[in-house]
Amino acid sequence: MAKLTTLYGHPSDPAAFEEHYANTHAPLVENIPNLRQFEAGKIIATPDGSEPPYYWIADLYFESVEQLQSGMGSSEGQAAAEDLQNFATGGATLFISES
Amino acid sequence: MAKLTTLYGHPSDPAAFEEHYANTHAPLVENIPNLRQFEAGKIIATPDGSEPPYYWIADLYFESVEQLQSGMGSSEGQAAAEDLQNFATGGATLFISES
DSSP: OOOEEEOOOSSSSHHHHHHHHIIIIIIHHHSSTOOEEEEEEEEOOOOOOOOOOSEEEEEEEEEEEEHHHHHHSSHHHHHHHHHGGGGGOOEEEEEEOOO | OOOEEEOOOOOHHHHHHHHHIIIIIHHHHHHSTTTOOOEEEEEOOOTTTTOOOOEEEEEEESSSSSHHHHHHHHHHHHHHHHHGGTTTTOOEEEEEOOO
């Protein structure tokens, strides 16, 4: 299993971020070829009560790294990646893990 | 659904980290009450080819934030949390998300 994790920094306008995420970004993600599962949610707390370092987390699951690369390299994958600049005002940290 | 994510920084001895994770830490996690699902894996790449900012990611899933808090507050949850100091030589960033 291969997972693409995106950690979004705190946006300048949280309501606009969430509106864009739900109505524009999530549908783009759901169009990515080879996508097996998609989880996204708000970061609400840390165990020690400190300020969360990120605002939002999304995990995109694929069957393998090859399937992930193929999906993200498609026109639909590129459209989702390019959409980040339209709403990720707090920045985005992306990485791929395998388990 | 509530998820506790742990992002581990690059350890000083990756082989020792992985050995401890597999043989000591993962069994402690699997003992946590209310735990619904447990995923862990190595971060192998970033989409832009830069150095991954973390070494390892783990996600612990619970039915709700209340179930997460109760599980992590138990003696088994505390044992897993206290074990971090035994192997997380690159530090650990923890946060809770809800979706």
